[in-house]
Amino acid sequence: MRDFTDADDYEQGMEHIDPEIMTRVLGRASDYNPEDYSDRDVLDAISSDNVGEDSFGALLSPAAEPFLERIAIRAREETMKHFGNSVNIFTPLYASNYCTNRCVYCGFNSGNDIKRAKLVGNEIDREMNAISSTGLREILLLTGESRAHSDPDYIADLVSRASKYFSNIGLEVYPMNIGEYRKMREMGADYVTVFQETYDTDVYRRVHPSGRKRIFSYRFNAQERALMGGMRGVGFSPLLGLSDFRKDSFACGLHAMEIQRKYPHAEISFSLPRFRPFINHEDAENSVTESKLLQVAMAYRLFMPFAAETISTRERPGFRDNIVGICATKMSAGVSVGIGEHSGAEKGDAQFDISDPRSLEEVMNALIANGRQPVFNDYVKV
Numbered sequence: 001m002r003d004f005t006d007a008d009d010y011e012q013g014m015e016h017i018d019p020e021i022m023t024r025v026l027g028r029a030s031d032y033n034p035e036d037y038s039d040r041d042v043l044d045a046i047s048s049d050n051v052g053e054d055s056f057g058a059l060l061s062p063a064a065e066p067f068l069e070r071i072a073i074r075a076r077e078e079t080m081k082h083f084g085n086s087v088n089i090f091t092p093l094y095a096s097n098y099c100t101n102r103c104v105y106c107g108f109n110s111g112n113d114i115k116r117a118k119l120v121g122n123e124i125d126r127e128m129n130a131i132s133s134t135g136l137r138e139i140l141l142l143t144g145e146s147r148a149h150s151d152p153d154y155i156a157d158l159v160s161r162a163s164k165y166f167s168n169i170g171l172e173v174y175p176m177n178i179g180e181y182r183k184m185r186e187m188g189a190d191y192v193t194v195f196q197e198t199y200d201t202d203v204y205r206r207v208h209p210s211g212r213k214r215i216f217s218y219r220f221n222a223q224e225r226a227l228m229g230g231m232r233g234v235g236f237s238p239l240l241g242l243s244d245f246r247k248d249s250f251a252c253g254l255h256a257m258e259i260q261r262k263y264p265h266a267e268i269s270f271s272l273p274r275f276r277p278f279i280n281h282e283d284a285e286n287s288v289t290e291s292k293l294l295q296v297a298m299a300y301r302l303f304m305p306f307a308a309e310t311i312s313t314r315e316r317p318g319f320r321d322n323i324v325g326i327c328a329t330k331m332s333a334g335v336s337v338g339i340g341e342h343s344g345a346e347k348g349d350a351q352f353d354i355s356d357p358r359s360l361e362e363v364m365n366a367l368i369a370n371g372r373q374p375v376f377n378d379y380v381k382v
Contacts, residue, residue: 036061037063059299169190192223235268
């Protein structure tokens with residue numbers, strides 16, 4: 001089976017669901033031209049009490065760039081209304097860097113010469129214990145996309161072990177079927193984040209020359225399958241800079257909104273990753289400046305004011321400290337992106353370079369100094 005978006009047929013075992021949302025999102029996104037908007041469109045969007053799809057497009061457009069200060073005022077108001085001054089803190093745990101994809105922008109690329117490893121047995125507990133001893137209560141579990149080296153049973157074991165140490169567990173692994181997501185939920189997982197990387201299907205084919213990731217529609221529908229499997233929340237994002245960031249952000253916003261409409265109980269979140277240098281490609285550059293990244297984050301806030309926004313250590317400390325005062329509501333801290341680094345027993349290379357190496361305590365002190373309230377957990381399981 002192959003959808004019109006896919007470079008290859010579905011692999012055996014891949015579950016197909018109704019592509020209704022994907023078809024609708026890509027259809028509307030294909031009509032979006034960021035150059036079509038005027039100053040008047042942007043000002044109307046800023047003053048609107050209910051930012052619709054067209055106003056969202058205006059906020060992402062080049063015409064909005066002279067009005068970033070005014071947009072920031074609205075974004076800050078919406079953030080305070082829905083989240084107050086709290087900022088959720090979490091850290092990622094990279095459990096495996098084995099991968100079967102050949103994404104041209106990623107350090108885990110299967111053709112990239114890096115030191116491969118995965119955590120097993122007591123190594124997993126040692127890492128989780130090192131993280132939880134800092135006081136953190138939320139963890140994001142990550143693996144490379146290899147079902148051979150990190151199969152669903154391995155990931156379910158990660159989740160089960162994590163449930164002993166943490167109150168809130170996220171997954172950022174390869175897309176799964178509904179039954180597999182249900183199993184992860186039963187083991188204790190709370191939410192699933194899947195980066196679509198780009199919504200431009202031509203670019204998507206080009207930057208994913210081989211591996212299961214070439215099947216665009218299977219990836220696109222991952223959040224819906226996760227919710228059908230019982231997950232509490234789902235996260236969305238393109239990798240900004242991989243293609244036209246304005247069009248990708250517009251499609252991502254529509255994708256999240258369509259999922260929210262169909263699954264109103266779902267907790268929606270956006271991530272804001274920019275293209276970063278990675279091992280063997282340390283000179284990689286990104287045309288998406290900090291002001292453009294902020295513009296995207298603020299447009300998300302006005303379009304879906306109740307959605308969480310995560311800013312990662314891909315960004316420098318000063319930028320992270322300021323954006324949480326405007327629209328971001330969640331940030332990682334005390335981050336190590338290599339395999340085994342949290343416990344000081346590194347055994348595998350990292351996916352990319354980080355820009356904010358501060359400790360958890362340093363991040364918290366900066367937040368408090370800026371009038372923010374660091375929160376380790378805002379969810380109670382019963």
